[in-house]
Amino acid sequence: MKKVQFKSSYSQYLFLAPQLGILLIFLYWPIIQTFKDAFTMQDAFGFGAKFVGFDNFLFIFDDPAYFIAFKFTIIYSFVITLITGSIGLLLAVQANNVMHGKSTYKTFLIWPYAIAPAVVGVMANYFFSERFGLLYHLFHNLWGFNWYESVFDAYIYVIIAGAWKQISANFIFFLAGLQAIQKSVIEASMIDCKNSFRRFWTITFPLLMPTTFFLIIINITYAFFDTFGIIDTTTIGAPSGETRTLVYKAYMDGFRGLDLGSAGAQSIMMMLIVLVITIFQFRYIEGKIHYN
Amino acid sequence: MTRFFTSGFSHLILFIGIFIMIAPVWMIFASSTHTSSVINMDGLQLFLGDSFYENYLRVLLYQGGFFKEITALKMFFNSFIMATGVALLSVVTSLMAAYALVYYRIKYATLLFWIIFITILVPLELRIFPTYSVMAELNLVNSYFGLIVPISASAIATLFFRQFYKTVPDEMLESAKLDGANPWRFFIDFLVPLSKTMIVAMLIFMFVFGYNQYLWPLLVTSSEQYWTVVMGLKMMSGSIVHRFAFVMMSMVPPILIIIILQKHFIKGVFQDK
Numbered sequence: 022m023k024k025v026q027f028k029s030s031y032s033q034y035l036f037l038a039p040q041l042g043i044l045l046i047f048l049y050w051p052i053i054q055t056f057k058d059a060f061t062m063q064d065a066f067g068f069g070a071k072f073v074g075f076d077n078f079l080f081i082f083d084d085p086a087y088f089i090a091f092k093f094t095i096i097y098s099f100v101i102t103l104i105t106g107s108i109g110l111l112l113a114v115q116a117n118n119v120m121h122g123k124s125t126y127k128t129f130l131i132w133p134y135a136i137a138p139a140v141v142g143v144m145a146n147y148f149f150s151e152r153f154g155l156l157y158h159l160f161h162n163l164w165g166f167n168w169y170e171s172v173f174d175a176y177i178y179v180i181i182a183g184a185w186k187q188i189s190a191n192f193i194f195f196l197a198g199l200q201a202i203q204k205s206v207i208e209a210s211m212i213d214c215k216n217s218f219r220r221f222w223t224i225t226f227p228l229l230m231p232t233t234f235f236l237i238i239i240n241i242t243y244a245f246f247d248t249f250g251i252i253d254t255t256t257i258g259a260p261s262g263e264t265r266t267l268v269y270k271a272y273m274d275g276f277r278g279l280d281l282g283s284a285g286a287q288s289i290m291m292m293l294i295v296l297v298i299t300i301f302q303f304r305y306i307e308g309k310i311h312y313n
Numbered sequence: 314m315t316r317f318f319t320s321g322f323s324h325l326i327l328f329i330g331i332f333i334m335i336a337p338v339w340m341i342f343a344s345s346t347h348t349s350s351v352i353n354m355d356g357l358q359l360f361l362g363d364s365f366y367e368n369y370l371r372v373l374l375y376q377g378g379f380f381k382e383i384t385a386l387k388m389f390f391n392s393f394i395m396a397t398g399v400a401l402l403s404v405v406t407s408l409m410a411a412y413a414l415v416y417y418r419i420k421y422a423t424l425l426f427w428i429i430f431i432t433i434l435v436p437l438e439l440r441i442f443p444t445y446s447v448m449a450e451l452n453l454v455n456s457y458f459g460l461i462v463p464i465s466a467s468a469i470a471t472l473f474f475r476q477f478y479k480t481v482p483d484e485m486l487e488s489a490k491l492d493g494a495n496p497w498r499f500f501i502d503f504l505v506p507l508s509k510t511m512i513v514a515m516l517i518f519m520f521v522f523g524y525n526q527y528l529w530p531l532l533v534t535s536s537e538q539y540w541t542v543v544m545g546l547k548m549m550s551g552s553i554v555h556r557f558a559f560v561m562m563s564m565v566p567p568i569l570i571i572i573i574l575q576k577h578f579i580k581g582v583f584q585d586k
Binding site for chain 1: 320322323324326327330331333334335337338340341344352353356357402405406407409410412413414415416417418419420425428429432434435436438439440441442443444446447451462463465466468471479483486487490495496497499500521524525526527528532543544546547556557560563564567568570571572575579583
């Protein structure tokens with residue numbers, strides 16, 4: 022913290038009030054409501070809610086569809102992180118490597134970041150439609166691709182749609198990470214190690230660790246939450262619920278099924294997952310990987 | 314020679330990367346300039362057709378929706394209001410909150426810090442129905458206010474501003490105090506001008522974030538008057554080329570902003586000089 026500060030006075034609350042006010046009304050109030058929903062059961066006629074303890078949680082653990090969504094979310098975030106991370110890193114290393122046109126490449130690779138996931142999903146839709154989808158027909162000719170029926174093929178569809186835009190974010194952050202590495206370190210390593218491939222994995226990549234771990238968290242958060250718009254505009258869970266993320270399933274249960282208790286319990290489960298990931302980040306990443 | 318070879322390889326990889334990014338968007342754009350019968354017969358197109366003006370004008374001015382109350386033009390207007398509102402509201406409140414956290418000796422500083430920053434762990438998707446019922450209770454459904462404020466309830470920018478303030482030398486405040494500056498004057502005259510790069514970067518970030526919202530506008534606007542572009546994708550009817558044209562137009566504003574302002578955006582987020 023700062024050594025020099027203003028004395029505590031009423032004016033500090035004027036600075037804090039707008040954000041705190043918005044957070045309390047539009048964030049804390051709904052979160053409290055989420056907990057209330059999770060531990061109560063709505064009356065069938067909407068006359069009230071009664072406290073049911075952990076029933077809503079037990080109910081979702083009994084629901085095979087919940088584990089299908091859980092499994093998909095884990096696979097989806099893992100594959101998206103792996104694909105977008107490695108392609109983003111590959112492109113960033115090459116862009117950092119070239120003498121000319123670095124900023125032009127940056128411009129041409131940065132823009133997909135700005136496209137809304139829902140828009141990406143609608144676009145992907147056109148390439149995977151049975152009627153005139155290029156990729157649909159390409160894959161169909163290769164191995165009989167049909168995402169309406171095959172779970173594996175539906176996975177491929179939503180993974181391509183989800184990964185495409187996220188490559189940009191990985192590229193930007195890896196490039197910034199590469200440019201932050203001091204020239205002298207790279208020059209010294211060039212004398213010691215002539216093989217550029219080995220030099221990258223033994224010198225450069227370890228120095229990129231903080232960026233890598235930051236991006237892992239960013240990519241997981243993206244796959245968990247931001248992909249709602251993609252799922253909702255591509256497979257909508259096809260073939261039969263196998264490509265629903267946890268967020269998508271919770272929304273559908275709450276919206277279509279009007280089961281707010283279950284939606285609330287699922288939300289709290291996801292909060293726990295996010296909390297675990299965050300603690301992991303703080304413990305492991307902040308503690309062990311720190312090069313500054 | 315090796316140098317030439319390796320850099321040639323780099324250019325090749327980068328070209329492939331750019332191709333993967335541009336090709337799908339180009340094909341949708343090219344297809345959007347044809348007539349529907351061309352698409353239905355031959356599929357997606359690689360080259361431009363000659364129905365550009367016809368298709369795009371029709372999409373912009375066509376009265377869409379179930380009740381035929383809204384045009385794409387109005388949706389763009391709504392999206393612009395929403396994105397600007399989210400950007401301004403979240404950046405101004407975050408700038409101020411971060412200032413209080415860093416520059417005041419507050420009694421419950423740690424508690425306040427956690428109250429604000431733990432909210433980053435609970436994205437809107439996790440509290441979407443309760444947020445909706447709060448909005449309904451406050452009578453804010455179907456309003457610009459309802460579109461903007463829950464999206465602005467975010468501490469991400471606060472985190473960035475706090476990090477940035479911590480790098481500002483202590484001498485700034487010392488000398489300002491010697492000149493008799495009060496907290497408000499120091500904030501407005503010194504800190505805000507100093508944070509300009511960061512403010513611009515956060516405005517861009519939050520604008521794109523607001524513009525790209527899909528689920529929340531879908532839920533909070535039952536009246537077509539408040540539909541936004543991105544949620545409109547799900548609502549728009551029309552022939553296939555008109556949908557292509559709508560998709561193309563929907564991505565133009567955020568892409569333009571990122572490309573034109575990319576220097577400021579990158580400078581702010583990565584704090585490089």
